[in-house]
Amino acid sequence: MCLNPPSSIVVVVPPSSSSSSSSSLSLTTTTRGRRRRPSSSSSSPTSLDSTSADVTGVVMGAPGTADLPWSELGFEYRNTKSHLRMVYRDGKWEDAEMVESPYLSVHIGATALHYGQACFEGLKAFAHADGSVYLFRPDENANRINRSASRVMMPEIPVETFVKACNDVVKDNIAYVPPYGSGGALYLRPLLFGSGPRIGLQPSEEYTFLIMVIPVGDYYKGGLAKPVSGLIVDEYDRAAPKGVGSAKVAGNYAADLIPNVEAKKMGYPICLYLDAATHTKVEEFSTSNFIGIDNTNRRYVTPRSPSVLPSVTNKSLQTIARDIGMTVEARDIMVEELDTFDEVIACGTAVVVTPIGSLTRLNAEGGGGASSTYRFTEDVGETTRVLYDRVRSIQNGEVEDVHNWNFKVE
Numbered sequence: 001m002c003l004n005p006p007s008s009i010v011v012v013v014p015p016s017s018s019s020s021s022s023s024s025l026s027l028t029t030t031t032r033g034r035r036r037r038p039s040s041s042s043s044s045p046t047s048l049d050s051t052s053a054d055v056t057g058v059v060m061g062a063p064g065t066a067d068l069p070w071s072e073l074g075f076e077y078r079n080t081k082s083h084l085r086m087v088y089r090d091g092k093w094e095d096a097e098m099v100e101s102p103y104l105s106v107h108i109g110a111t112a113l114h115y116g117q118a119c120f121e122g123l124k125a126f127a128h129a130d131g132s133v134y135l136f137r138p139d140e141n142a143n144r145i146n147r148s149a150s151r152v153m154m155p156e157i158p159v160e161t162f163v164k165a166c167n168d169v170v171k172d173n174i175a176y177v178p179p180y181g182s183g184g185a186l187y188l189r190p191l192l193f194g195s196g197p198r199i200g201l202q203p204s205e206e207y208t209f210l211i212m213v214i215p216v217g218d219y220y221k222g223g224l225a226k227p228v229s230g231l232i233v234d235e236y237d238r239a240a241p242k243g244v245g246s247a248k249v250a251g252n253y254a255a256d257l258i259p260n261v262e263a264k265k266m267g268y269p270i271c272l273y274l275d276a277a278t279h280t281k282v283e284e285f286s287t288s289n290f291i292g293i294d295n296t297n298r299r300y301v302t303p304r305s306p307s308v309l310p311s312v313t314n315k316s317l318q319t320i321a322r323d324i325g326m327t328v329e330a331r332d333i334m335v336e337e338l339d340t341f342d343e344v345i346a347c348g349t350a351v352v353v354t355p356i357g358s359l360t361r362l363n364a365e366g367g368g369g370a371s372s373t374y375r376f377t378e379d380v381g382e383t384t385r386v387l388y389d390r391v392r393s394i395q396n397g398e399v400e401d402v403h404n405w406n407f408k409v410e
Contacts, residue, residue, distance in 0.1 A: 060171050060410070063127040064179030066215070073184050073217030075350055080176045080213050084169040087195070088155050088207040096165060098172050102212070109197025111204040117194035118250040119148035122349040123312070124185040124216075125170045125409060127177050128397030133186075134406040136395050138166045140312045141190065148247040149192055153203040157192070163407065166190070169211045170409045176215045180396065183218025187350075193250075219351040224380045224388055227357030230285070230346075231268035232335070233259050234363060237276035238283065238307075245283075245307030252309075256286045270346060272359055274335065275305065282333040283307060288346035288354065289314040292333065293383045295342045300383075304330040313347045313391075319403060320390045326383075335361070338374040343381035353388045355380050 064070065068078075079102060086096035111117040121141045127133050142162035149156055157165075166188055170177065178184030189212050196206030219225075236259040239245025239252060256271065263271045272290065275281040282303050284290050289311040292301040300321040302314060318328045338344070344356040360373040377384075393399040397406070 061174050062131055063133050063174055063177035064182070066175040068176070068215060070178050070182040070184060070215075070217075073178065073182075073215055075187075075216045075219060076214075078176075078214055080173045080215070082169070082172050083210055083212040084165050084172075086165065086209040088209070089196075089205070093155075093157070093161070093209075096168070096209075098169070104208075104210075106195060107197045109199060111194030111196065111198045112250075114198070115194070115201060116249065116251040117152050117154060117204060119145060119152065119154070119192055119248050120250065121145045121188075121190040121248060123166070123188050123190075124349060124395070125166075125177055125188065125213075126185050126395045126397070126406075127180040129180050130397075131180075132397075133170060133174065133177050133409040134395075134397065135163075135166055135170065135188075135409060136407075137312055137316065137405045138163045138407055140315065141166075144248060144310065144312065145190060145192060148249055151244055151247040152249055154192055154194065154207055157209060162190070165209075165211055167407070167409050169213055173213045174409075176213065178215050178217070184216055185395075187214045187216045188212075189214070216350075224353070224355060224385060226379060227355035227377055227381075228269050229267065230270045230272050230356050230359045231263040231266065232359055232361035233263070233271045233273050234279060234361065235259070236273075238273040238286075239276065241275070241277050241307060243307060245305075246309055248309055253287070260286050268360070270354065270356070276307065280335055281305070282335060282338070284309065285346040285354075287350070288348035290333070291317065291345040291347055291353075292338070292341035293343035293345065293381065294340060295381075295383060298326045299329060300326045301329045301331070301333060301341070303333050305332075311347060313349055313352060316391055316405065317347055317353075317387050320387055324386065324390075341376060343384050344376050345384055345387075352391060353384055355384050 082098040082100050083102065084096055085099050087094045106113070121144060123136060123138055123141045125133055125135045139159055142157065142159040145162065146156040169188065170186060173186065177186040191210045193208055194204030195208040196204035198204055236255070238255060244252060259271050271286045273283045275283050282290055283305055284303065289308065290303055291314065294301065300318065321328050338359060344359065346354040346356060356376060357378060358373055358375045361371040363371070394401055394405060
């Protein structure tokens with residue numbers, strides 16, 4: 001079910017003076033006791049232009065003005081100015097607010113804590129050469145968080161509300177958007193969770209939606225890294241058949257903690273999971289989709305499985321692959337077929353692509369010891385580099401955005 005969007009955004013920056021709630025349809029801003037009322041407007045789910053409401057009541061500043069070592073940023077948490085918060089209660093979404101404190105006060109009986117009723121997203125905003133800032137495909141993340149929410153019985157967020165929330169939180173934290181040329185981006189982490197108390201197993205009656213933002217650097221300093229070695233996992237499963245593997249729910253990632261740590265101790269920085277029912281088909285990496293590249297036949301092959309999380313990055317790369325004349329195949333991939341690929345890629349929001357140099361299967365079912373190692377390129381493959389360069393050029397505004405993936409922040 002798609003619920004009506006809240007009528008306004010309320011920005012709260014403590015300490016603030018006391019204020020009463022407003023039923024006005026205009027956006028209300030409270031900034032250290034100063035109250036402003038910009039004119040109300042609506043925003044389109046596919047466009048963010050001058051009709052987007054002004055979240056701060058002032059002209060948007062320039063990206064990259066925060067005092068940070070932009071060239072040294074990694075992929076780790078940093079405090080920023082604010083996060084966006086919006087609550088669902090009594091059957092509707094209330095007005096959103098910007099909050100400076102990174103801490104939450106959550107009920108001890110919240111369903112997210114007891115029953116894992118929580119899902120999240122990940123997307124980025126990029127500064128372009130002219131100083132403008134763009135979100136990359138936020139509408140796709142809106143659709144995905146709604147699919148995840150429905151799977152664990154949480155209310156959906158209207159696409160236009162989600163996109164506008166992303167716009168507004170980036171605008172409020174514009175100084176933390178890494179400048180063009182730094183290789184970095186502002187990472188957005190939308191989170192939706194059951195915040196109301198329940199003791200029995202049933203959905204919450206209250207939900208909280210947040211978007212926190214973090215400036216992150218280029219995952220690969222100086223360009224794509226050399227291919228890494230991956231471990232094919234047999235002793236653990238990422239997701240059960242007909243379970244929640246296709247949803248970006250919080251608990252899915254906890255299941256990967258033990259195998260991920262164990263793999264790294266053995267010298268494998270990334271894990272590849274197989275289908276839980278038969279352990280004969282490739283599913284996905286720990287936090288990334290699987291892509292196999294057959295350069296001879298110009299094929300881009302990726303698993304199609306109800307327990308694999310649909311990736312916005314994978315979807316984008318598939319489009320680019322078609323643009324450059326490749327055939328895209330989404331289908332079952334048997335483990336033995338790994339031998340047919342010239343290049344293997346793990347793709348996701350954080351890194352875009354991770355080149356895989358080899359995949360090793362230890363103690364495979366029915367055998368002992370090192371069952372097999374599948375080897376690919378020792379250096380970054382040609383197709384991997386083309387796909388990476390093309391999507392990064394689109395994100396950075398360096399080539400024409402022919403598919404209209406970039407949403408301008410205003």
